[in-house]
Amino acid sequence: MDWTGLSPDEARKLLVNKDKSKRDKRMDLARAVATFVRDGDNIGIAGFVNSRQPVAAVHEIIRQAKKDLTLSFHSAGLAVEYLAGAMALEESSCTIKRLEFAYWGIELFGISPMLRYLAENGKVELEDWSNFNMSARFKAAAMGLPFMPCRSPLGSDVMKANRAKLMDCPFTGTPVVLVPACHPNVALIHVQEADMYGNCRIEGPLFTCPEISMAAGYTIVTCERIIDHEEMVRDPNRINIPFFAVDAVVEVPFGAYPGNCHSWYYFDEIHIREFRSAGEAFRKGHKDSLRSYYNRYIWGVRDTDGFIEQIPYRQLKHIQQIELREFQLMRSQN
Template sequence: MWTGLSPSEARSLLVQKDKAKKDKRMSITEAVSTLVKDGYNLGIGGFVNSRQPVATVHEIIRQGKKDLLLSFHSAGLAVEYLAGAMALDQQQFSIKRLEFAYWGIELFGLSSMLRFLSENGMVELEDWSNFNMSARFKAAAMGLPFLPCRSPLGSDVPRANRSKIIDCPFTGEPIALLPACHPHVALIHVQEADIYGNCRIGGPLFTCPEIALAAAHTIVTCERIIPHEEMIQEPSRINIPFFAVDAVVEIPLGAYPGNCHSRYYFDENHIKEFRNAVEAFRKGNPIPLQRYYDQYIYGVTDSDGMLEQIPYRQLKHIQQIELREAVLMQETGDDKQGDGKNAH
């Protein structure tokens, strides 16, 4: 029944966990080697191309973890990178099971790796709706073994997962019980954190606070570490509390080539490069994908090594687009004649 920690195991770990307010800054190499073990269930934060913990999963790939379980509601780039590493060499890196609602890259299409791994029977899959996965993390964050929910009723979703439908003891009507999801480690990327692990999330939360509170341990990467005094000036903006976090790693552009609200938009050109390599692999040509991993993941030691290979103008563009600072020109017939009335 429990593919991560059981509720009793999670509760015991939470009771024993060191909740001291201490400096939790680490390198990403140290955070992954210390907290991520073979066979662990990893809770993936973010949503599709948004605030995905890309820098963290690249390090997990470099360290060659095995038999991982991945739990998320909707993911794209982070899981695609992990799956691509497995497809290239299962002896180097492997995934055993996925529990999720959606895996794709939105406007760039559904996941080629999901299709490849599932068609070849390489992973176990458990299907949930987005709200169901969020509810499972919520149950775990609340310390409950399950959460009652209406949403899967009237659909085929319960046939693909471990939810239980019972008659409600109060109303007598059918209700679905969704088992809590307790990952061993949550992987979260945020805009701001302090050295103790308090986090501010800009834009949609994407269930990241619940995933962090549901997990036994949490690795947070952030765009910027800010002073603790600045963090607590607005306590209502603290979305993840320090006691849920075990490692804080400052990695600017840590979600690249995905987007990070108020910091940078997704890099359409680079995602297409990765996407094309993955699709070529699915169709029988492994060379572009192997070349991509050798260049951007295995051939570097950290996120900086990857970013050094991206043209400056490309990185500047995604920041300008997100901040609405790009200088745009809307051409009209008048503009073409040179009066410039519609220049912005």
């Protein structure tokens, strides 16, 4: 097995022939997912652990019950946890068949109960990489290369758990590891600002999001707000993802909630603990709390607005105030 998403040749053909014109790409999230995400796809999950995770897009994938997905990411938390929880509750609904990743957890909130549940019960295929190697795989794909040479796997056992190849460098004769390009069928990316054409601004760390967008066959971008194109191009150096790499733009305030979105809102520790506790209870055989969570926040609502309406206003205000204070402090120190 060499390619679990698009092969380099398939990706090249698709990207060369795809309409990359400057056109209005705004649409609602349900339409974007229905248009670009198919059963059996390799989905590139952008963001990093609980930061700028494409939670809104993942919730919609769950509601549309996409099946047999491969998930590719370097480090993720909430987005993957939601998909895994849906599969654990309803295996006839949204399902994951394979994971290619470096880390899956919820950081200070604890390890992932859903990863433990799926792995310990043999329900998914796992391919283990380092963070750098997954980033290199996306970088190779973004550059149109079938692989990227790396030294980092040398001296470790990580190559026993993935498809990397060892060879001698043709120039130096020293060992080098080749990691295969990763071309997801679809990338899911959440950013702070985008324009109607798909140009994106990212505040804070980029988390390999530009590379994932360029590597994927199609890219769905959710954003906190859509701004005028004139405002976007007034500062072109701040455009991190270009319009021709994006196929759908969806304005979804709180689209990364309950994770954080730099300069917009911080983690909602109360809600994350509620979600993780329900997952941990499920892993230990108590299924009611996780099912109640999904019925209330995902299956029982139409969209992200319905999800956010379930959250106490005081919690949302609190996470916005925390992030605003930290952002102002950083700017005052520079």
